[in-house]
Amino acid sequence: MIRQLTIDRIKSNLIKSGADLIEIFREDQRTKVSFICRCGKQRRGFLCSNLISKSTEALCEPCSLGKQLGNLKFRKKYSLEFIKERLRVDGAILVKRFSENENTYVSFICKCGLVRGKQEWSTIFNCGCRALCEACVLELNSGSNSKHWNSDLTENQRNTQYGGRSPKYKEWSKTILRKANYTCQLCGKKGGKLSAHHLYNWADYPDKRFDLSNGVAICRGHHIEFHRIYGKGNNTPEQFSEFTSNFRKVA
Template sequence: MNWNSKHKKYYMNKGYKFTKLYDEIKVNAQDLPIYSKMKVDVRCDTCGRGKKMSFCSYYRQFEKLGFNNCKQHLQSYYENCFDKEGYQLLSEVRNAKAELKFICNKGHDGKTNWNKFKNGTRCKKCRIENRCSLTRFNYQFVKEIFDSRGYQLLTESYRNVEQKLEFICPNNHKHFITFSSFYYNLSDCGKCRGMKTGNRDRHSYEYIQEKFKDRGYFILSPNYLNSSQKLVYLCPEGHVGTIKYCHFKSGHGCFDCGVINRTGEKSPRWNPKREMADRVKRRQYNEYTKFREDVFFRDDFTCLCCCQRGGELVVHHLDGYHWCDEKRTDPENGVTLCKSCHIDFHSANGSKNNKREQYEFWIKHKKKCLLILVG
C-alpha cells in the first residue's frame, strides 16, 4: 500500500516511519484498521484453501464466529448448528441478516436469519402452540370465574381468551366480554359501568338552576336528566327557547338574542352608507326577514295552492308590496306559495298592483282545476 494523508497519522502511531506521500509501505495485517478494505490472503481453518478477501470482511467473520472458513465449510458450520437443535436448514447462508428457511423438529416450516437463530429465536409455530397449551382454560374454569362474581355465563363453549362471551350481570344486563378482560379485571358489564359513570357525573336540578341564574336565565323545564336533554329557558330579554346544558356551559346562549346580535347594524357586513329606502326597496331589512319566517312557520312551509311542502317557497303579498306600505310586514297579508304557483299567479294577474280579491279568485279557480285533473 502507499502513504496518504488519511492514514498517515494512524500508521505513524503504530511505529511506521513516514517517508513521503504516495511512497510504498509494507504493513502487517494485524496493524490494519478494522474498516480497511485492503485485500489480504487468508486460509480456511478447515481445508487450508487460500483466498483473497477484504480485511474488514475477514475481521467481521472472525469476530462473530471465532474462526475463518471458506464458503463451503462455513455453510456446513451453519447446518451443524441447526442440526443440533433438530432443525433442517433449507437455505444458503449469505450473511447474518439473510432470510433462512428451515423445517423444525415438529415439521413446521419457518423463516429466520442467523442473527435471530444464534440469539435463541426458534420456530414461531412451536412457540405459539406451547404458549396456548400453557394458558388455555377449560369451560368449567371459565364458568366458575363468572359464577364467583355473580355473573351468569350464557355462552355454552369456550375457545380462547379473545372469544366474546355472552353473560348476564347481577343487574340483569345482557352483554358481551372477552375472558381476558374479565379475568384480569380490565372490564366488566359495559351497561353497569355507563350507569355508574352517569350517576357520578350527573348534576342535580338545583345545580343546573344556579348555573342558569348566574347568567340571568330562568329554567322552565320541571326536571333535569342529563347534559343532552333540551331544557326550556327564559332568557334575560324575554325570549323562550331550548338548549342543552352541555352547550350552555360551553358558552352558548339564547338563539334569538344571537340572531339579533348578528343582524342589522350589529352585523359585520352592515353598510352604514346604504340608505333605509334602498333596503326597503330591495326587501333587505330585519322586519321583512321576520315577516317571511312568521308566514312560513304559520303555513308549515307548505304551498297553499298545490300543497307542496318544502322546496323553493316564496311569500306572496295579498295586497301588493309596492302600494300597500302599512301591510308590507304584516303576516296576515302574506301567504306561502311555491315558486311555480307564484309565477302562475303573476302571469295571470300582473305584478306590483295586486289585491287580495285577485288572489282569492285565482286560488279558487286554481283548486278547481287541480280537482278536475285529479278526478
C-alpha cells in the first residue's frame, strides 16, 4: 500500500513540474506514476523515487531530452555540431544556420524529405519542440487527430475529398513551383497562375503523390488543357512528353 505522505509528495512535485497526475501504481515492486507533461504528452511508468528523493522534474521523454541538452554550456547551444546533433534526434538534416535581428535560425531537411527554409532555433531547442517541416507539423493535427475527422468515410473517399487540400499536398505543390523558380516549364512564362502537375496522376499512383520528381510547374491554363486531352486518370510522363512536343510544334 502506498502511504498518503508519499502520495502527497508526488502530487506536490508534479504540480511544481506543471504536470497533471493520471495514476500512481505498483509495478515490479516499485512505485510508479503516470502523468501528462506540461507540453501535453503522456508518460507512463516514471519512478516515484526519482520525484521524491532526487527532486527530478516530471517530464515526458522529449522534454527530458530538451532539458538535458539545455544543461550544456551556453556556447555549445548554438555551435554547428550541437545543432546538427539536435536536428538528427528528429531525423532532420541541417542545411544552414544563420542570424537575423540577433536571433539564430536554421534551415533543414525534414525527415519526410521536404525543406523548411527558416525556423528560429530556440523554438526547436526548447523542451518538447521538434524539427519538422510545416507540412509534418500540420499533419500531426490532421487525419484522426483532427476535430473534423469523419470515421464513416472510406480511405478512397477521404483521399479524393481532402487530398488536394492536405498540408502535405500544399507543401509539395509549393516546393515544385519553387524549384522551377515559379516558371512554366512549357511556355517559359514566370509568375501568374501556376499549377504543380503530377506526371503520374494522384489517384492511380498513391506512392508517388509527394515524390518531388513526379511534379512539374506549368501554367494553369496548360494544366487544364492537358487533362482535357488526356483525362484525369492513368496519366504518365509519356503523355506529358507528348503534350510538350505538340505544344512546341504549335508554338
